[in-house]
Amino acid sequence: xxxxxxxxxxxxxxxxxxxxxxxxxxxxxxxxxxxxxxxxxxxxxxxxxxxxxxxxxxxxxxxxxxxxxxxxxxxxxxxxxxxxxxxxxxxxxxxxxxxxxxxxxxxxxxxxxxxxxxxxxxxxxxxxxxxxxxxxxxxxxxxxxxxxxxxxxxxxxxxxxxxxxxxxxxxxxxxxxxxxxxxxxxxxxxxxxxxxxxxxxxxxxxxxxxxxxxxxxxxxxxxxxxxxxxxxxxxxxxxxxxxxxxxxxxxxxxxxxxxxxxxxxxxxxxxxxxxxxxxxxxxxxxxxxxxxxxxxxxxxxxxxxxxxxxxxxxxxxxxxxxxxxxxxxxxxxxxxxxxxxxxxxxxxxxxxxxxxxxxxxxxxxxxxxxxxxxxxxxxxxxxxxxxxxxxxxxxxxxxxxxxxxxxxxxxxxxxxxxxxxxxxxxxxxxxxxxxxxxxxxxxxxxxxxxxxxxxxxxxxxxxxxxxxxxxxxxxxxxxxxxxxxxxxxxxxxxxxxxxxxxxxxxxxxxxxxxxxxxxxxxxxxxxxxxxxxxx
Amino acid sequence: xxxxxxxxxxxxxxxxxxxxxxxxxxxxxxxxxxxxxxxxxxxxxxxxxxxxxxxxxxxxxxxxxxxxxxxxxxxxxxxxxxxxxxxxxxxxxxxxxxxxxxxxxxxxxxxxxxxxxxxxxxxxxxxxxxxxxxxxxxxxxxxxxxxxxxxxxxxxxxxxxxxxxxxxxxxxxxxxxxxxxxxxxxxxxxxxxxxxxxxxxxxxxxxxxxxxxxxxxxxxxxxxxxxxxxxxxxxxxxxxxxxxxxxxxxxxxxxxxxxxxxxxxxxxxxxxxxxxxxxxxxxxxxxxxxxxx
Numbered sequence: 149x150x151x152x153x154x155x156x157x158x159x160x161x162x163x164x165x166x167x168x169x170x171x172x173x174x175x176x177x178x179x180x181x182x183x184x185x186x187x188x189x190x191x192x193x194x195x196x197x198x199x200x201x202x203x204x205x206x207x208x209x210x211x212x213x214x215x216x217x218x219x220x221x222x223x224x225x226x227x228x229x230x231x232x233x234x235x236x237x238x239x240x241x242x243x244x245x246x247x248x249x250x251x252x253x254x255x256x257x258x259x260x261x262x263x264x265x266x267x268x269x270x271x272x273x274x275x276x277x278x279x280x281x282x283x284x285x286x287x288x289x290x291x292x293x294x295x296x297x298x299x300x301x302x303x304x305x306x307x308x309x310x311x312x313x314x315x316x317x318x319x320x321x322x323x324x325x326x327x328x329x330x331x332x333x334x335x336x337x338x339x340x341x342x343x344x345x346x347x348x349x350x351x352x353x354x355x356x357x358x359x360x361x362x363x364x365x366x367x368x369x370x371x372x373x374x375x376x377x378x379x380x381x382x383x384x385x386x387x388x389x390x391x392x393x394x395x396x397x398x399x400x401x402x403x404x405x406x407x408x409x410x411x412x413x414x415x416x417x418x419x420x421x422x423x424x425x426x427x428x429x430x431x432x433x434x435x436x437x438x439x440x441x442x443x444x445x446x447x448x449x450x451x452x453x454x455x456x457x458x459x460x461x462x463x464x465x466x467x468x469x470x471x472x473x474x475x476x477x478x479x480x481x482x483x484x485x486x487x488x489x490x491x492x493x494x495x496x497x498x499x500x501x502x503x504x505x506x507x508x509x510x511x512x513x514x515x516x517x518x519x520x521x522x523x524x525x526x527x528x529x530x531x532x533x534x535x536x537x538x539x540x541x542x543x544x545x546x547x548x549x550x551x552x553x554x555x556x557x558x559x560x561x562x563x564x565x566x567x568x569x570x571x572x573x574x575x576x577x578x579x580x581x582x583x584x585x586x587x588x589x590x591x592x593x594x595x596x597x598x599x600x601x602x603x604x605x606x607x608x609x610x611x612x613x614x615x616x617x618x619x620x621x622x623x624x625x626x627x628x629x630x631x632x633x634x635x636x637x638x639x640x641x642x643x644x645x646x647x648x649x650x651x652x653x654x655x656x657x658x659x660x661x662x663x664x665x666x667x668x669x670x671x672x673x674x675x676x677x678x679x680x681x682x683x
Numbered sequence: 684x685x686x687x688x689x690x691x692x693x694x695x696x697x698x699x700x701x702x703x704x705x706x707x708x709x710x711x712x713x714x715x716x717x718x719x720x721x722x723x724x725x726x727x728x729x730x731x732x733x734x735x736x737x738x739x740x741x742x743x744x745x746x747x748x749x750x751x752x753x754x755x756x757x758x759x760x761x762x763x764x765x766x767x768x769x770x771x772x773x774x775x776x777x778x779x780x781x782x783x784x785x786x787x788x789x790x791x792x793x794x795x796x797x798x799x800x801x802x803x804x805x806x807x808x809x810x811x812x813x814x815x816x817x818x819x820x821x822x823x824x825x826x827x828x829x830x831x832x833x834x835x836x837x838x839x840x841x842x843x844x845x846x847x848x849x850x851x852x853x854x855x856x857x858x859x860x861x862x863x864x865x866x867x868x869x870x871x872x873x874x875x876x877x878x879x880x881x882x883x884x885x886x887x888x889x890x891x892x893x894x895x896x897x898x899x900x901x902x903x904x905x906x907x908x909x910x911x912x913x914x915x916x917x918x919x920x921x922x923x924x925x926x927x928x929x930x931x932x933x934x935x936x937x938x939x940x941x942x943x944x945x946x947x948x949x950x951x952x953x954x955x956x957x958x959x960x961x962x963x964x965x966x967x968x969x970x971x972x973x974x975x976x
Contacts (some may be wrong), residue, residue, distance in 0.1 A: 201882040228885030240873045241880035245824035246803055252895040254884035256818075265895045283897075287828045298880075305884065525839045546845060555843045562837040563844070565865045575872040593845055 149177045150216065151309050151341040152198070157210035159193060159365075167193040168365045171210070175343065175358065177308070180335050182352050182373065183345040184389060185362035187578045187608045191345040194362070195313050198343070200227045215308060225258055232302035236314040236579070236606075238294035242286045247278065250286055250297055254305045272304045276330070290511060292323035299330065310334065312344040317579070317606050320511050320634035325351050347608045349389050350637075350673055353377060354420035361386055378414040388609035392673035393417075393424025399445055400431060400438075424677040432681060443682070473537060474597045474628030475499040475522055480531035482514075482521055482652075491517045492528065493652035499628050501596075504619060506639040506660075507632045508670055509649035515632035516558060518649070519599040522630065523555040524548050535597060554595035558602045560586035579606025584615070597628045604635040616642045640664050640672045684907075686965045687958050691904040692804035694911075699796045701915045702954060706788050708922060711929045711938060712781055714951050719784045721955035722791035728962045729795050741790060745783040752779025758932040778931045795958065807896040814894040826870075834866050914950040921947045 157171040167190045175181050185191050196202045198212060200219055212219040214230055222230065235241045244250045251269045260268070273282050276296055281289065289297065295315060302310065312331070316324035332355045334340045346352045353359065359376040361368040363385060369376040380386040381398040397417050418424045432439045475498070482492040491514045499505045509515050520526045521533060524540050533540040535553060543552075557563065563586040564574040574585060583606060590598075600619075604612055619629055619642055632649075633639050639646060640660060647657035648670060656663065664671045668679070687695060706718045726734060752775050759774030802824050810817025838859075846858045881887075921927035926943050930936040938944055953960075 199883060202879055224888040225885070228883070228888050233880075233883040235876055235880060237873075237876060239829065240876035242825065243877060243881055244818070244821040246821070248897050249803075249821055249895070253881075253886075256893045256895050257881075257885040257888060259889040259891055259893055262893060262895055265893060266897070269895075285828075286825060287832075302884065520839075523843050525843070546842075549843050549845050553843070555840070557836065557840045559833075559836060561869060562833070562840040565841060565846070565861055567868065575868070590844065593843075 151175050151177050151179075151214070152343075153211075153213040153216075154198075155211045155213070157194075157197070157208070157212065159190075159197060159204075159206055159208050161204065161206040166365060167206070168197075171367060173360060173367075173370055175309075175341050177341055178335050178339040179357040180332065180342040180344070180355060181358045181360060182349065182356035183343060183360045183362065184347075184349055184386070185345075185368075186385060186610060187580050189362040190365040191362055192313055193365075195233075195311050195343065195345055198309075198311055199231050199233045202233060228254075228258060229305045230308055232305060232307035232310045234295070234298050234302055234310070234312040234315050236317055238291050238298060238318055241298050242294060245285055245287070247282055247284050247286055247289070247297060248273070251301045251304055254301060258305075268304050272300050276300045276303075292319050292327065292511065295319060295323075295327060296330070299327070303334065308340065310340055310342045312342070314346055314579075314606070315344060317347055321351075321636065322510060324348075328352060328355055331355070347389070347606065350391050353391050353394075354423075374417055374419065375414050377419060378417045381417070385610075388613070391419050391424075393419060393421060393427070393677055396424060396445075396674065396677060397427055400442065421673055421676045424673075425679075425681070428677055428681055439682075442678075446678075446682075472501045473498050473534070474501045474503070475536075475630065476532075476534040477518070477522070478532040478534070480521065480528045480533060482517060482526060482528040484526075491652050492521065492531075494531070495649075495653055497647060497654055497657060499597075499630055501628050502623050502626045504623050504629045504631065504642055504644050506643035506646045507630070507649050507654075508634065508636065508639055508646060509632075510634075513649040514652040515649055516601050517652075519555060519601050519630060519632055522597075522599055523553055525555075549593060551594045551596065553597045553599065554590045554593045555599040556587055556590045556601060556603060558605070563589050580608055580611040583607055584611065587615075587618070591622075595627065598622065598630070600629065600631045600633075602633055602635075603631060604633060604638045612638055636664075636670060637672050640675075684961055684964060685903060687799060687961050690907060691898050691900045692800070692807045693900070694904045694908045695799060695804065696808050697908060698911050698957070699792065699800070701911060703789060703792055703796075705915060705918060705951065705954070706785060706792060709918070709927070709951070710781070710785075710931075711927060713938070713948055714927075715781050715784050715788070717948070717952050718788040718955050721952070721959065722788040722795075724956070724959045725795050726791040728959055729798055731798060737794065741787050744790065745787055748786050749776075749779040749783040752776070752782060760933045774931050774933070774935055777935065803896075804898075807898050810894040810896065814892050817894055818892070830866065830870060833869060834862065837862050837866060837869075911954065914954050917950055918947050918954075 152173070152175040154171050154173045157168055158166075159168040160166050171194065173181075183191050183195070193204060196204055197208070198214075198219075200222065214222060219227075242250055243253055248269060251272060252265050255265045255268060273279060276299070278293075278297070278300065281293060286294070286297065295318070299312075299315070310331075316327050319327060328351045331342050331344065335342055344352060344356075353373060356373050358371060359373045359380075360370045361376060361380055361383075368383065368386070369379050377390055377394050378398075381390045381394045387395065387398075394417050416427075418427045428442070432442055477495050477497050480492050480495045481490055483490050493514075495514070495518060497505075507515055507518060517526060521528055522535070522540075524543065535543070535548065540548065560582050561575070564582075567573055569577070569585045574582060577585060583603065587600075587603070603615060607615060616638070619631075623629055631639065631643065643660045645657065646660050646663040647654045648663075648667070649655075656666070658666070664675050667675070705714075706722075709715070709718075753771045756775045756778070757770050757772065759772030761773035762770040763773055763776065764771050802820075806817055806820055806824075809820065841858065841862055846861070918927070921943060926941070927938055927947055929938045
């Protein structure tokens with residue numbers, strides 16, 4: 149059954165900005181549609197237009213059919229319950245103070261009887277495994293739990309179509325993968341159709357049935373996922389976002405393209421890591437020449453991503469200046485409550501001047517706490533933190549922040565004190581633009597030690613690339629950079645050295661190349677694909 | 684009998700309201716003594732944090748109220764001493780002491796009330812009567828900690844950005860004000876997302892919202908409510924019809940131990956000790972079922 153059909157949809161904002169042009173898409177029941185495209189391509193506008201209550205104001209033409217009926221003809225109740233919407237920021241879409249109340253909120257709104265609410269709320273809590281935190285305050289939940297709650301409190305309305313606008317961009321990759329798996333399960337088990345827009349597509353693309361690529365408000369590709377990926381992987385503006393398996397396939401099979409094998413090409417392109425491995429094993433096994441091509445590829449185009457060779461070109465020149473310590477943690481212990489657990493547990497590491505150091509780890513591993521401690525915002529109860537050879541306690545007043553240490557926090561909205569950034573209000577900028585604007589504001593303090601907490605949140609591929617360049621530039625001028633992040637791909641491409649943080653301590657720390665080829669889970673998709681397949 | 688936390692909030696609310704009324708209106712040494720002992724035990728049994736600090740405060744209140752009465756009231760026949768031509772009488776002193784104990788009991792009662800009547804319990808009671816107000820309170824309870832946390836984060840960030848340049852009061856106030864102003868923008872901007880999230884889930888589609896809550900009103904709730912109301916009516920009836928009356932002025936005349944009084948005292952004691960009894964019972968049952976803890 150057709151859940152959604154969009155015909156010749158055009159949309160223009162009041163300020164004359166043409167956001168969408170001639171959009172034609174359709175979606176069957178139980179299908180998952182992945183929407184991709186660079187920032188400002190009209191993804192959010194399209195998703196919002198599909199949910200009547202959230203439609204932006206402007207001039208619209210064309211038709212949207214939900215369950216075969218025109219969107220305008222739906223009753224308020226049908227519009228509210230038929231289409232569910234989950235937003236990007238987990239925190240701001242929670243309305244009430246208790247988990248159970250949040251789940252009941254939508255049902256209260258449409259006047260469902262109390263006993264029925266009780267049944268549905270408990271059922272959904274059970275399905276999503278929320279029993280243990282059902283009575284908790286929404287304020288005490290983790291980011292992943294919050295987003296799961298948001299999903300559940302929409303699902304409790306029993307929608308036919310679920311729309312998600314970058315639902316996992318604020319989550320760490322493992323939580324994000326769990327969330328995606330839950331979405332897939334909803335499609336499969338309940339026949340719900342899902343439309344999700346996301347910047348990071350490594351997990352979303354293999355899970356989706358259809359793909360829609362938008363560029364400047366126009367459709368670049370729409371259709372069966374594999375076919376679209378085969379097309380997009382050769383499109384400059386989209387290639388970077390495509391799954392690693394597809395990129396690898398495309399690079400290795402380039403010469404087969406434009407021949408009679410093109411059809412095969414489209415149906416064979418691997419999407420998930422598993423498929424990628426299967427393809428690579430076969431490919432290398434076929435002939436020695438193939439193995440050599442692959443090896444050459446790793447040293448060539450993919451070296452950047454893989455970091456198998458010795459680090460990027462600018463590193464040797466930077467290594468020269470890496471003689472002075474910028475930051476040192478020596479057996480640092482820190483906890484927030486007297487009876488609480490240790491957030492930092494004998495954390496020890498050094499960062500040299502001009503070095504880019506990445507700390508990776510799951511949620512609650514103590515990454516954010518470590519940078520906060522380095523910025524002097526939280527104090528350890530034992531151990532020593534030295535900034536440029538001087539104990540952090542000996543910095544008086546604002547001395548630490550004058551041309552010395554700067555921190556780009558996880559929530560960049562805390563950086564904006566002004567209403568005006570190059571003529572625009574900071575909150576009107578997209579997530580990625582906010583990130584950049586905040587970074588520039590932070591850099592105005594002229595730091596010699598730059599601490600970045602999750603700098604790639606909400607960045608699309610091109611902005612991530614720009615950030616990488618900016619950080620490299622800074623490092624060449626001798627700035628020490630400490631990044632804590634979940635973003636494995638980004639860390640792999642930018643860091644000189646990486647560390648894996650677990651339960652407040654560093655369990656492995658080495659040069660990036662070695663780090664990512666040694667890790668099994670916490671590594672780039674490409675490393676997972678070729679693990680053990682090379683001599 | 685189930686532990687007090689398990690009763691329907693309405694029952695708890697009525698119980699506390701009635702008990703507070705009784706404690707305040709029963710000007711009787713026996714009843715005050717019962718209430719005082721009961722409330723102390725209840726507070727100890729139910730308070731999560733230490734009571735030490737609270738008791739210092741209570742002691743001061745007690746001394747003040749006990750002293751206030753003989754200073755302002757000069758009724759009574761037994762003059763103890765004369766200050767500035769004003770007699771200080773034994774009756775007034777004893778009445779003051781009793782008032783002091785009464786006020787302490789009420790304060791302790793409110794302490795227990797505030798630990799037991801959590802926000803969601805109060806919300807349940809008021810949400811039924813005023814659904815819109817209920818939602819508003821719930822949203823406020825959600826927003827206040829969120830706002831506070833964000834403000835602290837912003838202050839931290841701004842400190843690293845050199846907002847509080849000099850460590851003096853004016854700079855600090857200036858900094859705090861600009862953070863507050865930025866927080867207003869943050870609240871309004873992000874409020875739009877909350878509003879979107881509400882309308883996306885059908886807020887405002889119906890005139891009447893359901894006010895849902897996880898609490899149920901069960902048989903044991905009804906039973907407990909009935910017993911509480913009966914006991915309390917019995918005591919109030921006694922007070923209203925002068926069947927329970929202790930006179931202080933001009934001379935102390937204690938309530939004689941009539942049959943009615945004995946029953947009334949028993950009912951009062953049962954009411955006052957109810958939470959403690961429930962807790963002890965609960966512990967005993969737990970020990971029996973789950974073994975020594």
